[in-house]
Amino acid sequence: MPGQSLHFKHQFESLSGNVERLIRGKSETVRLALVCLFAEGHLLIEDVPGVAKTSLARSIAASIDGTFHRVQFTPDLLPADITGVEIYNQKEGEFEFRAGPIFGNVVLGDEINRASAKTQSALLQAMAEGEVTAGRRTYRLPRPFFCLATQNPVDYQGTYPLPEAQLDRFMMRVSMGYPPAVEETSIIAQALAGVTPAQIRPVISGDEVSAMVMLAREVEVNPPLLDYVVAIAEATRRHPDVRLGASPRGSIALAAAARVWAASKGRAYAIADDVKDVAIPVLAHRLLLKQDARRQGNTAEKVISEVLHNADVPGRVPLR
Known part of the structure; x- marks a missing residue:
């Protein structure tokens, strides 16, 4: 496993570095996206x-040689x-399925809160189950399948806020934020030079992504560390300022x-x-605070x- 761990690290850094050629000054955000x-x-x-x-979504898709929708x-x-x-095919005398944009390796749901709850649910069902149902048939989504959804936290006019149950389906919520001034200068220069995500070349394949998923599953998470994860989740449920704490799905996502x-x-x-490093992006969007606290x-x-x-970190939990 040590050799495999170093291989995963090398591939991960190669992928993040490739994405950061375009997404400048946002190393942590890129890494968190790749963790998802x-x-x-x-x-x-x-x-x-x-x-x-x-651009982040397009850059990830290009870097893994995947389809982007x-x-x-x-x-x-x-x-x-x-x-x-x-759609009914009169020539063949049977229905045929016309796949929608959800059938991609990287799918960007732009301004997801501007669609109705029913439409939001169609995307979130695919995210949760990795498949869609049309008529009487069920269709598997391609692998890898990675959904990035965006929403504007400032302009709420004409929006349908995501309910807590739907927010809970996202492993993480992050904010890009404005880049540092020195990086923004480079971003402007890139844009003026016509550099786009389409110019990013893949560094790993979809099959290699699937292999890395399996490698990550072999990383040991010992029972005391699981106790630590549960203790964190339970503490959010007991916090005096919190009306709705992290769910068991949140605990699973954190681990x-x-x-x-x-x-x-x-x-x-x-x-x-x-x-600790991933707790805030994984758990914060799952909490519902009391009005007085807000x-x-x-x-x-x-x-x-x-x-x-x-x-408290339970005994026998490895530390840095």
């Missing part, structure tokens, strides 16, 4: 327009516009993300600091930080 990819989770990016959310969510978008539809994070560091086992300026991120500070 190899943990077979999905990513919600919440940020203002123009900070390279679409973009769905622009609007109020009149229908579920069949995403999943596909069965899975920590396992891939450990693999990206070249280790065959996860440690407590791996859990009025006083508290945030889910602050609650997670407090929980991590106060949580």
